[in-house]
Amino acid sequence: MALPPLPFTPIRWPAEAIWEAVEPALPGFTVEVLPEIDSTNSELMRRVKGLPGRPPQLDPVLLVAEQQSAGRGRLGRNWQSRRGDSLMFSLGMPLEPADWSGLSLAVGVSVADSLEPLQAARPRIGLKWPNDLWLRTAQGERKLGGILIETASWGGLRCVVIGVGINIRALPLPLAEAAGQTLAPVAASGLQELDAGLDAPGALLRIVPALVQAVQAFGHFGFGPFQARFAARDVLAGRAVQMSDGTRGTAHGVADNGGLLVLTAGGMVQVTSSEVSVRPMAAGSAGSAPPC
DSSP: OOOOOOOOOOOOOOHHHHHHHHTTTSTTOEEEEESOBSOHHHHHHHHHHOBTTBOOOOSOEEEEESOBSSEEOGGGOEEOOOTTTEEEEEEEEEOOOSOOTTHHHHHHHHHHHHHSOSOSSSOSEEEETTTEEEEEETTEEEEEEEEEEEEEEETTEEEEEEEEEEESSOOOHHHHHHTTOSSTTSOOOOGGGTOTTOOHHHHHHHHHHHHHHHHHHHHHHOSGGGHHHHHTTBSSTTSEEEETTSOEEEEEEEOTTSOEEEEETTEEEEEOOTTOOEEEOOTTOSSOOOOO
């Protein structure tokens, strides 16, 4: 089911302002905006891996798409969006951390802090391990966005591609399902529920310069410096959860390597695999949970 188009209005992206803020710390950095593409992550991975007769492109780049036709989420989930409803971008840059563990959590911390600086004891933007942003609303917690991280190597150089998708406008349930949102049957939230005046270009300008700094800091120091900030937004802490293999327990935050700590009947376990899905169990339910 295709999403109905919105009236066409040119989007004014702050490409020059982002470039000026980032390039001094990331030489060779460029910003590209495309009206439509299959997936910003797929495109940057194609560039990094190279094509027949064309060498890999390894310079750092921010690729923004106004619309995606085949956006991808974690575990092969689809992410599609109508133009203007979402912010969709991928950041590609060289990165050689000693340990990659916890990178998606560090990215989530940076994005959340840029959109809502930590001030309240219970911030409205929460983080769900390992790569989702949630928004606390009067109707409960709803998915705000997601993160997809991929890597590729060429000639001894490792590059990371960080994809971020943020809902700007909340979608009603039928459109949320059509767009491939991953919290059905709960409708997705939108950033404008938090800040009615914030659009996709404004959110991009807030997010990207700080994100580059965060990724560079992760490259030097790992996840440790981000652990406390993640804990302040951890939506799973203290909640009953169920993993994709059926194991149930209670989430107890994350370790200094970004692994999720879950107290099960067999004791405390640390979940580190990116291929494991963790679902918060519905209150009062022994065995059901919304898919995520």
